[in-house]
Amino acid sequence: MTLGIRNKWNAISKVLTIINLTLFMVLNGQGFNYKEVRDKKVPLLVNVLLLIFLSLGLFAAIYQLM
Secondary structure, rough: OOHHHHHHHHHHHHHHHHHHHHHHHHHHOOOOOOHHHHHOOOOHHHHHHHHHHHHHHHHHHHHHOO
């Protein structure tokens, strides 16, 4: 059971990492190479905090354009 939960958390973390990289790419106007970052291990808590921070940054950038 513990192994199943760990696998789910790792899958969620990988998806959040890709979402965060995409948001970072949009905010900076730069691209990234998925092959370089697919093996990176980022803790789930850091991913969630980074997602909130980047989402707020994207919201501020869009709000500034209006």
